[in-house]
Amino acid sequence: MRAIKDTGNNLIAAYDVFDSVGIVDSFFPKCSFYSEYELFERHIAKKRKVLMDGESDPVYPKGKLDYVSICTPNYLHDAHIRFGLRAGADVICEKPLVLNPWNIDALESVEKETGGHVYNILQLRLHDAIIALKKRVAENPSDKIFDVDLTYITSRGNWYYTSWKGDPRKSGGVATNIGVHFYDMLSWVFGAVKNNIVHVYSHDRVAGFLEFERARVRYFLSINVDTLPADVRLSGKRTYRSLMMEGQEIEFSDGFTELHTDSYRKILAGEGFGLQEARNCIQIVHDIRNSSPVGLKGDYHPFAKLELTRHPFGW
Amino acid sequence: MGVAGYIAPRHLKAIKNSGNNLIAAIDPFDSVGLMDSYFPDCSYFNEFELFDRHLSRLKSANKGIDFLSVCTPDYLHDAHVRYGLKLGANVITEKPMVLNPKNLDELAIAEKESGCRVFTILQLRYHDIILALKKSIDEGPANKIYDLDLTYITSRGSWFYTSWKGNPQKSGGIATNIGIHFYDMFQWIFGDVKQNIVHIKTHDRVAGYLEFDRARVRYFLSINSDTLPKELQESGQRIYRSINVGGEEIDFTDGFADLHTESYKRIMSGEGFGIEDARPSIQIVNDIRNATPIGLKGDYHPFASLALAKHPFGW
Numbered sequence: 001m002r003a004i005k006d007t008g009n010n011l012i013a014a015y016d017v018f019d020s021v022g023i024v025d026s027f028f029p030k031c032s033f034y035s036e037y038e039l040f041e042r043h044i045a046k047k048r049k050v051l052m053d054g055e056s057d058p059v060y061p062k063g064k065l066d067y068v069s070i071c072t073p074n075y076l077h078d079a080h081i082r083f084g085l086r087a088g089a090d091v092i093c094e095k096p097l098v099l100n101p102w103n104i105d106a107l108e109s110v111e112k113e114t115g116g117h118v119y120n121i122l123q124l125r126l127h128d129a130i131i132a133l134k135k136r137v138a139e140n141p142s143d144k145i146f147d148v149d150l151t152y153i154t155s156r157g158n159w160y161y162t163s164w165k166g167d168p169r170k171s172g173g174v175a176t177n178i179g180v181h182f183y184d185m186l187s188w189v190f191g192a193v194k195n196n197i198v199h200v201y202s203h204d205r206v207a208g209f210l211e212f213e214r215a216r217v218r219y220f221l222s223i224n225v226d227t228l229p230a231d232v233r234l235s236g237k238r239t240y241r242s243l244m245m246e247g248q249e250i251e252f253s254d255g256f257t258e259l260h261t262d263s264y265r266k267i268l269a270g271e272g273f274g275l276q277e278a279r280n281c282i283q284i285v286h287d288i289r290n291s292s293p294v295g296l297k298g299d300y301h302p303f304a305k306l307e308l309t310r311h312p313f314g315w
Numbered sequence: 316m317g318v319a320g321y322i323a324p325r326h327l328k329a330i331k332n333s334g335n336n337l338i339a340a341i342d343p344f345d346s347v348g349l350m351d352s353y354f355p356d357c358s359y360f361n362e363f364e365l366f367d368r369h370l371s372r373l374k375s376a377n378k379g380i381d382f383l384s385v386c387t388p389d390y391l392h393d394a395h396v397r398y399g400l401k402l403g404a405n406v407i408t409e410k411p412m413v414l415n416p417k418n419l420d421e422l423a424i425a426e427k428e429s430g431c432r433v434f435t436i437l438q439l440r441y442h443d444i445i446l447a448l449k450k451s452i453d454e455g456p457a458n459k460i461y462d463l464d465l466t467y468i469t470s471r472g473s474w475f476y477t478s479w480k481g482n483p484q485k486s487g488g489i490a491t492n493i494g495i496h497f498y499d500m501f502q503w504i505f506g507d508v509k510q511n512i513v514h515i516k517t518h519d520r521v522a523g524y525l526e527f528d529r530a531r532v533r534y535f536l537s538i539n540s541d542t543l544p545k546e547l548q549e550s551g552q553r554i555y556r557s558i559n560v561g562g563e564e565i566d567f568t569d570g571f572a573d574l575h576t577e578s579y580k581r582i583m584s585g586e587g588f589g590i591e592d593a594r595p596s597i598q599i600v601n602d603i604r605n606a607t608p609i610g611l612k613g614d615y616h617p618f619a620s621l622a623l624a625k626h627p628f629g630w
Contacts, residue, residue: 018344019478020320025471029540029553033474156351159359163345225355238351 001027003260004069007268012047012065015040044087065089074177075170078103085116092119092267096180097278099172100286104275111275119272122281123259124185126266129252133245134189137214146190146215148245149301154178155225155238158312161203168289175206176285179221183210184281190215193284199300201293203311207304208288215245220303227306316366316395317387318359319344322409326384327353329575333583338373338380341366370402380404382582389492390485393418400429407434407582411495412593414487415601423590434587437596438574439500441581444567448560449504452529461505461530463560464616469493470540470553473627476518483604490521491600494536498525499596505530508599513606514615518626522619523603533616542621 001024004011011028014021019035034040044065068084070077070093078098084091085107097120098104107118124130137146156165164170171177187193191213198208205222220227225238232240243250266272296305317323319342327350330337337354340347345361360366373379383399385392385408393413399406412435413419426433439445452461471480479485486492502508506528513523520537540548543555558565581587611620 014474018319018346019474020344021474021478022321022471024474025553029470029472031472031474033472033477035477155355156348157355157357157359159340159345159347159350159357162359162361163347165345238355 003264004028006261007264009067009264009268013040013043041083048088067092070094073164073170074099074172075164078107081107081118082110085110085114085118088114088116090117090119092121092264092272094121095184095278096172096176096282096285097275098282099176101279101283104279104282108275117272118275119267120274120278121260121263122181122184122188122273122277123256123263124181125188125273126259126262127252127255129250129255130185130189133250137189142214144214146245147247148186148190148215148217148243150182150186150217150219150221150244151240151242151301151303152178152182152220153222153224153228153240155228156223160223161311161313166203172285173201173206173289174204174221174223175201175288178223179206179219180281180285182219182221183284184278186210186212186215186217187280187284190217193280196284196287196291197298198288198291198293199296199298199304200308201288201291202308204309205306206288207301209299209301210284216299218299218301220301222303224309226309227303316341316383316385318342318350319347320386320388322386324349325575326386326407329579330354330384332573332576333579335382335579335583339366339369367398374403382407385409388479388485389414389487390479393422396422396433397425400425400431400433403429403431405432405434407436407579407587409436410499410593411435411487411491411597411600412590413597414491416594416598419590419594419597426590432587433590434582435589435593436575436578437496437499437503437588437592438571438578439496440503440588441574441577442567442570444565444570445500445504448565452504459529461560463501463530463532463558465497465501465532465534465536465559466555466557466616466618467493467497467535468537468539468543468555470543471538475538476626476628481518487600488516488521488604489519489536489538490516490603493538494521494534495596495600497534497536498599499593501525501527501530501532502595502599505532508595511599511602511606512613513603513608514611514613514619515623516603516606516608517623519624520621521603522616523606523608524614524616525599531614533614535616535618537618539624541624542618 005027011031013032014024015034017035021033024031024033032043047065065087066089068087068089068091070080070091072080074096077093081091081093111118160166165177193210193212195211200207204224205227207220210217228240241253318340331353337357339358341360343361347359350357358369370380381404383404383406385395385406387395389411392408396406396408422433475481480492508525508527510526515522519539520542522535525532540553547555556568
């Protein structure tokens with residue numbers, strides 16, 4: 001909503017099954033809101049008819065819906081992207097764009113049929129520190145392979161497992177849900193994937209090794225507070241983010257606040273990230289999701305050997 | 316109960332700031348990540364059966380909860396208060412405690428049977444400005460009758476009508492949903508209701524006249540931004556709150572921030588507001604809800620004559 005407003009656009013209609021949406025008033029007090037999909041769809045379809053009949057509509061000054069923005073649970077992205085395209089709009093969708101690589105192929109043909117475009121939010125690519133990192137890698141000799149450790153721990157309470165995020169069929173699991181933008185960033189900076197090995201994979205963490213053209217990456221992603229380094233835990237912090245390259249920390253903790261607005265600006269300027277841009281990261285998280293973890297063998301992230309935890313729900 | 320809703324963060328904060336712990340929470344909507352900022356170890360459920368099962372198991376293990384906090388949609392308060400009592404817990408419920416006075420009679424019986432207490436949040440009674448007003452009235456001449464105008468306009472977008480708040484069966488309508496704490500404050504300061512006349516009552520506003528022992532009150536409550544005074548509409552402000560006592564304006568825009576915490580602290584120290592404290596205001600809104608508006612006759616609030624608006628939904 002902030003990005004839509006800050007880019008000078010207007011939110012015409014919104015949909016959520018959950019009706020605690022008073023925050024809309026802070027951005028778009030005139031927005032229509034629906035808690036049932038049929039009524040939302042009907043609203044859009046009626047306005048679309050106005051466009052085709054050539055009448056003008058005061059709510060839609062251009063007579064048309066330009067964009068559908070999607071920030072629904074991950075497993076619904078594909079369905080909602082299709083809805084937007086068939087409604088004659090371009091689509092802006094949160095990451096992960098879809099859960100599986102073949103969804104992208106199918107969406108491509110819908111793009112073609114409708115003439116619309118799908119754009120993905122991949123905001124790390126707009127982060128200054130990451131842009132600088134990409135530049136640095138590109139300026140090194142092309143045969144230089146970097147050693148990288150990525151650690152991302154963002155603690156979640158038990159609610160996570162009750163929500164759709166805790167259902168791997170809906171969220172894609174931890175790698176997809178909290179990691180997809182890191183995998184996108186890694187493949188954007190270091191090139192194509194050559195090897196994808198998963199060491200440990202559970203409800204609350206994933207540890208693995210990814211070989212890119214220009215980097216060997218050991219990663220550890222977790223939502224379990226017990227996996228935080230002891231000093232971080234003692235300080236009461238619940239998030240830990242570290243990107244080490246050749247033993248040197250790449251600092252990118254700050255600078256996230258405006259990235260959605262930047263993403264919208266780029267899309268409006270015709271520089272958005274389309275379907276093909278999303279393919280690498282979707283392939284990576286799909287492969288991680290469907291791999292068999294090899295356990296503590298080979299070159300694994302040091303946190304991979306932390307003690308595993310049982311799922312908090314023991315019905 | 317109702318941890319995903321608009322008012323829940325104030326309860327989370329109050330529970331924490333009064334030195335208590337949230338053991339379990341429920342909401343059918345699972346966007347509840349905010350809990351991590353207050354109670355990361357809290358259990359969360361989106362199905363009532365599982366919530367109930369969890370709490371009854373704790374109770375069997377002699378680890379039952381002390382208090383149940385209810386901030387669910389208004390029409391569910393009665394059911395959820397009863398649930399808490401049956402569980403052997405004291406209950407803290409948002410206002411309105413229930414929708415109808417007759418619910419209070421039955422709750423009083425349930426309270427007695429359970430041996431527990433029901434408390435409601437009436438935070439205006441802790442507001443410094445309101446306390447000062449009450450003091451000055453109490454200390455003023457006993458036979459003086461004050462003339463008051465209350466104007467409260469808090470603009471809501473059309474989402475309001477899609478949500479449960481727009482359904483009078485669920486929210487009790489405008490007077491109940493946005494006005495109950497004002498009616499409570501009036502009767503608390505000025506004594507018993509002698510007359511309750513409704514001039515105008517629609518989906519977006521209510522205007523009427525209330526006579527108390529010590530005051531004659533003309534009120535106007537609205538969620539329609541078109542009813543805001545012109546200069547406010549032009550300045551982009553969406554809220555207008557004014558209490559005028561005998562020509563003198565009382566400004567109480569600020570000072571609301573920590574009143575929920577104060578309410579919790581008082582409840583913990585045995586000074587909470589119970590069923591009989593809630594009764595007068597619930598009687599008032601019940602009578603308003605069931606009154607037949609008499610139109611622009613007698614002593615009505617000046618805003619009562621504003622042009623009426625059609626309901627935004629014209630299926």
